[in-house]
Amino acid sequence: MKRLAIIGAGNVGKVLGTALKAxxxxxxxxxxxxxxxxxxxxxxxxxxxxxTAAQAAQAGDIVFITTxxxxxxxxxxxxxxxxxxxxxxxxxxxxxxxxxxVLTAARxxxxxxxSFHPLQTFPGLEVGLQxxxxxxxxxxxxxxxxxxxxxxxxxxxxKMLSIPTALKPLYxxxxxxxxxxxxxxMDAALEMYAVMGIPAENAMEALSPLVQGTLRNIxxxxxQQALTGPIARGDLSTISCHQxxxxxxxxxxxxxYTRLGLDTVDLARRKGTLGENEAHAIKQLLGG
Ligand SMILES: NC(=O)c1ccc[n+]([C@@H]2O[C@H](COP(=O)([O-])OP(=O)(O)OC[C@H]3O[C@@H](n4cnc5c(N)ncnc54)[C@H](OP(=O)(O)O)[C@@H]3O)[C@@H](O)[C@H]2O)c1
Numbered sequence: 420m421k422r423l424a425i426i427g428a429g430n431v432g433k434v435l436g437t438a439l440k441a442x443x444x445x446x447x448x449x450x451x452x453x454x455x456x457x458x459x460x461x462x463x464x465x466x467x468x469x470x471t472a473a474q475a476a477q478a479g480d481i482v483f484i485t486t487x488x489x490x491x492x493x494x495x496x497x498x499x500x501x502x503x504x505x506x507x508x509x510x511x512x513x514x515x516x517x518x519x520x521v522l523t524a525a526r527x528x529x530x531x532x533x534s535f536h537p538l539q540t541f542p543g544l545e546v547g548l549q550x551x552x553x554x555x556x557x558x559x560x561x562x563x564x565x566x567x568x569x570x571x572x573x574x575x576x577x578k579m580l581s582i583p584t585a586l587k588p589l590y591x592x593x594x595x596x597x598x599x600x601x602x603x604x605m606d607a608a609l610e611m612y613a614v615m616g617i618p619a620e621n622a623m624e625a626l627s628p629l630v631q632g633t634l635r636n637i638x639x640x641x642x643q644q645a646l647t648g649p650i651a652r653g654d655l656s657t658i659s660c661h662q663x664x665x666x667x668x669x670x671x672x673x674x675x676y677t678r679l680g681l682d683t684v685d686l687a688r689r690k691g692t693l694g695e696n697e698a699h700a701i702k703q704l705l706g707g
Contacts, residue, residue, distance in 0.1 A: 422447035424479025426472050426494060427486035428460035431513050431537070434547035435483060435575070436464045442574040447478030463544065473503030476510075481567070482530075484512045484522070492521040499524035509567050511535040511560075515591035518584045519560030526561070533560035533568055534587070538580070540598055552576040559584050604679075605630070607672050614668045643690045650680060651687040653697040658704060681707040 420443050425432040428449040440446055446466035451457045457468045469475050476482045476498045486494050491512045498504060506529025510522050515536040522532035539554040541547035554577045558568045572579045582590050605626070612622035636645035649657040658680065665673045684701050687693040693701075 420444055421480040422478060424475050424477075424482045425449040425460075425464065426475055426482060426484045426498070427451065428456065428464060428468075429485060429487075430541045430543065430547060432483060432485035433460065433463050433544050434541050434551065435485065435513070435537075436466075437544065438548060438551055438575055439571070440464070444481075444574070447480075448475040450475035471501065471503075473498045473501035476503030476508075477505075479508070481509045481511065481571075482525075483535075484510065488514045488516055491517060492524075495522050496524040499528050504528035504530045506530070509533065509564050511564075511568075513537060515557070515594055516588055518587045520584070522560075531561040531564035531567075533558060533564045535568060535571070536591075537577070538594055553578065555580045557582055557590060559587065604675075607675055610672065611665075611669055643686060646683070646686050646690055646692075648683075650683045650701060651690060651692045653687075653693050653701070655697070655700055655704060658701060662704070677705045677707075680705045 422445045423436060423439060424447050425436045426449075428436065428451050432449065436446055436449065446464055448467045448469055449460045449464050450468065450472045451460050461468045467475075467478065469478075472494060482498075482504070484491050484494055491514060495510070495512075504510065504525045508525075508528075508530040509532075510525035510530045511533045512519075512522060513536055514521075514534060515538070517534060519532045519534045522530075522534075526532045534557075536557040537551075537554050538557055539547075539550050541550070554575070556568070556572045556575070556577045557580045558565065558572075559582055569579060605623075608626060609619045609622050612626075613619065617625075633645065649661075661676065662673065665676055681702060684693065684698050684705070684707070688695075688698050
């Protein structure tokens, strides 16, 4: 079985290392920057954590560089310059924003390179491991490494998605909109409920079935058919009411409400529940 090296054993590094170890992969070594993270990595991954990234990379047939995006290229170049890579090795990173081009220094040493992005969120080890089954892994890079990618995806219980290298940042912008901006939206909703004195955990409990139901509807029907609410119905007076109360109690949230409202008008037009004149009137009300 191939040996893994994890360079940057943070959230993703620990989840991938733990999950692949459970599937029989051997952990050759891991590397972290700070002493505290090194100790945690040693405890969680139970593998050697050498002094340098190059030493850790040498111990792997498959090297995962799971550092923050901003240092992947630099870390890869440093490992290459200090003899950590060899021909035939596989070097992968898990960034959604960067392509495999940031691993050019490893390719120059004869390694095969891939970007291998889990389209999932990993805030911690346990929840991360629970989320893995069914996760899509977006892969691009050297054709000679695609079989390995398929093998890893299979071991992780995931599914593979291939994208064109040049459009990778667009792919990642979409993932951020779907994941991070949903979190921001929920935070805004909780802020509105807080004005009524409803604590965040109660508000979350109340909103959760609505949000889960909406996600299910989007998955089954698509966004257009899943859209309901005052904009889809053309209820101008309700929207006007929302604007007034927001201006009074949460003025900072008004721009978010109106901006998303304008896009929701377009979606409702595509759905066909909103006439041209109604759409125009709502857009005017929203300041569009
Ligand atoms: N978390 C997610 O939900 C998620 C999802 C999909 C993809 N990703 C991608 O996965 C990668 C890792 O993200 P993460 O959330 O796991 O990050 P993280 O939890 O912050 O972990 C980053 C790790 O890299 C180490 N590191 C930082 N700077 C380093 C350097 N210069 N040299 C060597 N190691 C260094 C850190 O060590 P110290 O702790 O010692 O600083 C830490 O172990 C990123 O490319 C990210 O875009 C993340």
